[in-house]
Amino acid sequence: MKAKTPSLSSKSKAAEVRKDEAAIINVEHLIRLAKEDVAWKSEKLYSKTLLKDAELRIVLIGIHEGSAIEMHEADSTVCLHVLEGILIYATEQKTLPVSEGEMFIVEKGTLHGLSAKIPTLFLMTKAV
Secondary structure (H helix, E strand, O other), rough: OOOOEEEEEEOOOEEEEOOOOEEEEOOOHHHHHHHHHHHHHHHEEEEEEEEEOEEEEEEEEOOOOOOOOEEEEEEOOOOEEEEEEEEEEEOOOOEEEEEOEEEEEEEEOOOEEEOOOOOEEEEEEOOO
C-alpha cells in the first residue's frame, strides 16, 4: 500500500515529488528563492507553506532584523530548524538564541515568542 503524496506548494521550485513519492526539498535553493521573493524584500515577517496535508505542515518563516512574532501558545508540538541567522526564542521564564543549523522543539501549549536581531530563516514543522 503506497502512502498518500503530500501536497507541495505548486510555486516552490525548491520542492519536488520524486517517483517514489518522497518529498525532496533543496534547502539551499529554498533560501535563495525566499530571498528573491518580493514578500521577503518588503515585509518584516515572511512565510511560505511548503507542505500541507492532513497530518503534517512545513512552513518556511523569515523574520527580519528587529521584527518579532508576538507571544502565542503552540497549538501542537512544533519543531523549529534555523536555516540562516539567529532565532531568539522567548518564554515567560527564559530567552534562548538558536543558531543556524540548530533545531528545537516547542511542546503543545507552550507560551512563546520569536524574534531576530539579524535576518533569519527557519523551517517550522508541526503535526496538525
